Amino acid sequence: SNQAQKMSNGSDVHAMFVYSKRLETFLGWPYVSKDGAKCVAEKMAATGFFRPNPESEPDLARCFMCKKEMEGWEPNDDPHDEHRMHSSKCPFLHDKGKDLLDITIADDIKLFYVKEIQSALKASEKFLAEFNQKHETCCDELKN
Missing domain, CATH: 1.20.5 (Single alpha-helices involved in coiled-coils or other helix-helix interfaces)
Incomplete structure (x- = not known):
């Protein structure tokens, strides 16, 4: 059913295939490049992450493809490296001979x-x- 495809924040799970839709879930994300952070919203979304429940779990990020969930992000965490380290077989990471944004x-x-x-x-x-x-x-x- 359509409801089964909805996340708790009302977003469509299939929409998370789209970079801009994943990026939208990072509104209010505390890490920004001007502070020298590596885990900025743009890199998080480009690496396949979105926030399924930003209100109740503000630093929880989930990969739209492998569904790996990670939280406890530190400013120096590189989303791509962390994703690869914790979910090395994620097809989203392995299907790239190009920049993650050139999908x-x-x-x-x-x-x-x-x-x-x-x-x-x-x-x-x-x-x-x-x-x-x-x-x-x-x-x-x-x-x-």
Whole structure:
């Protein structure tokens, strides 16, 4: 449903594929370049991050692609380095032979499909693990 695609702040999850929409979530972000900070709003958004709940969790950032959440940002934290360190397999970071801001519509579509495939794989892995657990339980019961 449409409601399922909404974040708690009312933003559309799919809108977070767009840099300018991610950047909008950083309004009021405390780190700015004039203070020498590296984790400025523009770099956060360019690296795939958005703020899902700016009112209740002001320094929580989530990657739109891998869903990695990070908080406790320090001014000298580089968003790209932190993202790569904590979510090294994020497709958004690996699909780049170019600047993170030079994403084409075709790139977005490719990332969208990669994300959907990852979600489906995770759901099937969870289902398979639950199925195997139930199978083992049934087998044990039959043996007894």
